[in-house]
Amino acid sequence: MKKSGKAEAADLHEPAAANGLLHRRFFLAGGAGVGLAALSGAAKAEPLAVPEWTRKPGAWFSAYGQPSKYESKVGRGAIVEHNPLYESGPGSIRTPLQFLEGMITPNGLHFERSHNGIPDIDPEQHRLVIHGLVKRPLVFTMDDLARYPMTSRISFVECAGNSGALYAKDAAAGTAQTLHGLLSCAEWTGVSLALLLDEAGVDPKATWLLAEGADAASMSRSVPLAKAMDDAMVCLYQNGERIRPSNGYPLRLLVPGYQGNMNVKWLRRIKLTAGPTMTKDETSKYSLLLNEGKSAQFKFQLDAKAIITRPSPGYLLKQQGFYEISGLAWSGNGKVTKVEVTADGGKTWAQAALSDPVLSKALTRFRIPWHWTGQAAVLQARCTDDTGYTQPARDVLIAARGNRAAYHNNAISSWSVATGGEVKHVYA
């Protein structure tokens, strides 16, 4: 089945695509000896001096741990304010994708979008109502819900406005965080919405539902009943612990793979309806404007997409040699089946390795080795999902959608690497 290590290694040393891309299994086949050690700063190891921190007892425990003070740059960055006059109000804050690895986003760095601040909800007083076109309207305390059977799934959440800067005529200066950081992934645990709707008894006339948050914007979205009965969840937990206030404490709707704000935070009400409610949050906003005054109003799924996070703008490649290209791929339609990477702006492509587990509607980490010879390069990645869909080039997306669109930008994005090693966002 598998070729011998030596034979395979020989094959793997052939380029996988132009401008230095190597086979994704290069390092697994003993390829490393050809160059990585030279990178590693020192081939000769002197005995290490005993540092100061080994000479004295360290710090004591704490009930709830925090990141290192040396990592203070790894925050959610500047807040994108919609109106600088607000003391609170709508805004967003983005995940620093360029500093992270793996598929899970730690809870303290999950992106946030809110429409009128983070409400301070007492879980003892909070209620969830299910009403409208149901046989038996129900109201739940959080303790009631905690007795229900739970399910868990690892799922990404992405704002529909993520990567919106790629609609602009000129490539914005920016980083993976500022351009694409309205994207995170966590393990969510809660109660199947289908189970709660079964309890309430769905009236056959119901085809949609309205989900409403308890924030001061009463953020509300319509969700097709079919989606609600498929894989939607009413979540209490994020990455093991109760969801934090900024991400919906004590209760959040999860509609895997759909526009971020349909995963309604601070969930207080689900009303079953005969059609979409046409709320402010799905009419004045979050509709995809197309050419000729048309709108793809109820396009909910986030299509396949990939982003290279390392290297990305903000990185400086200090010397030639081996690098790993690492990034994230995902699809609101299912599983990632393939990520291809180019180092020459799309002329030649090589397939990246996908890190297990590859899960439906979850972020998937991809990686591929790259030998940078110091020449200019343009790095791109493109994702294919298990429906067979491949994300489009930017010019193809713009041609299809015109210049009025603001949401659902899943075009291939490009990082240029200059001969000096500087990495920048470009259109290519």
Next chain:
Amino acid sequence: MKKSGKAEAADLHEPAAANGLLHRRFFLAGGAGVGLAALSGAAKAEPLAVPEWTRKPGAWFSAYGQPSKYESKVGRGAIVEHNPLYESGPGSIRTPLQFLEGMITPNGLHFERSHNGIPDIDPEQHRLVIHGLVKRPLVFTMDDLARYPMTSRISFVECAGNSGALYAKDAAAGTAQTLHGLLSCAEWTGVSLALLLDEAGVDPKATWLLAEGADAASMSRSVPLAKAMDDAMVCLYQNGERIRPSNGYPLRLLVPGYQGNMNVKWLRRIKLTAGPTMTKDETSKYSLLLNEGKSAQFKFQLDAKAIITRPSPGYLLKQQGFYEISGLAWSGNGKVTKVEVTADGGKTWAQAALSDPVLSKALTRFRIPWHWTGQAAVLQARCTDDTGYTQPARDVLIAARGNRAAYHNNAISSWSVATGGEVKHVYA
């Protein structure tokens, strides 16, 4: 292939084991209507009043998020001190398993064991040396390592001393946290140790390695070379972000499925050796004492085990009716294949549902529905892994190991539920 929903539901309403255990797919087959709504406090939903927090804009964003103030009870609890005279020194702090759900432990709640406090390591100054029986000793800065190819895996870490209280003659009062909380699970990302050892060139005489931490205890363990070349990793990231100081910043060894402290934190040195080094941390401690003065010194793998986390001591079942039994199962030998649950102290068992993804050497969430009729019950879970191994009853384990053992207790543990609903740790 699959029976129709109705036919299946009919079967699923049959008990799966005595004392109220229901089929693990009960809720998936429309079984809920028979009783869950009655639990839920109110069948009639009045329009909700608009609460105070919806009437005014909420709080603004923060660069690094924190849990809700209403969840302050969810901490790592009392520190287990080894000597109350120390201001720092050895100790441990445990994950509050009874308050968590899913498989991931958030970084702030990952258990900690340290032997002389948490060192304050400057990553710019920290180095990793690989030396001893290698062709080419190497020293790495953290920036060097960050250029190497990475891998990710979701893995549990469990202290060898976890559940040690179950060796005591009488059942200790305790919770899932205090009895079993030296156990956590995270997504770890870093460099394959095999890749680094290949770079250094392993001398054929090498069969073990010594891994040493930069803490003030210079905590050190010997690891068989075969394990190092199999799946060990030198980790930089935990759940997406850089590992926190308390869990090994900036560098931690991961030896999936092996005793917790072999996953050496603050890793500074790997020395390849012709045999085990017999450090203080593997001779005076962390050896499993057996009968007749013998010791299973180099038993590293943590065998299959399951713990019920909900309900567990500290919970009070306030009324009869439906509950979900939820817990964690894992094995240092591979994947969990089966978790069985009993509500009658082991006379009859039913199979629990396992939450996807079920990963090798990772925590696996299991769940099973239970109809509590208000009678006394004894809840237990037992895990079987993909080697065919099933965790033993406590009396079987004690009979095999005698009364001097302190580590590797993977006996089945028992929670009694009294007629008043109080849950307690018992031997059964």
